[in-house]
């Protein structure tokens with residue numbers, strides 16, 4: 495049997511991260527680790543170590559889909575891993591990320607007020623005010639938390655849906671972080 499490493503249990507961290515968002519939205523900032531670390535490793539290491547070993551979300555899909563048999567294990571539709579879809583989804587995701595940053599900027603500049611809600615699937619606004627006590631931190635810090643958690647939770651839900659419908663890690667076929675790190679690694683290897 496393969497020896498277990500500490501990072502084989504990062505799926506627990508993924509569960510804790512999403513659970514914390516139900517109690518205190520400011521913990522959403524921890525998600526920046528999942529956002530920056532893969533890019534850092536790809537840019538400086540030229541590898542996908544994050545995807546292969548450190549991604550709690552990917553591990554969670556494997557656990558639920560394979561070990562707990564929550565996946566139908568049907569083949570992933572080919573279009574989902576096609577270039578146009580992966581890059582199209584990345585572009586869409588980055589646009590939504592940019593929009594979230596803009597909302598944060600508006601709050602920081604005093605041009606908009608803090609919205610204590612999350613937006614699921616970029617469409618459905620869900621009240622989430624019990625997770626934050628007004629005035630704890632600067633409004634823009636809280637706004638970023640609500641916006642970033644919305645993105646994280648939406649992508650988790652999308653991942654869970656495709657996990658059930660297709661293979662456990664179908665989300666990885668078009669995950670924006672995976673697409674970005676793969677692109678960076680390709681460029682780095684070309685350079686070398």
Ligand code: SF4
Nearest residue numbers: 545549552666669672
């Ligand atoms: S593709 Fe995305 S979800 Fe899959 S392992 Fe990489 S970062 Fe995690």
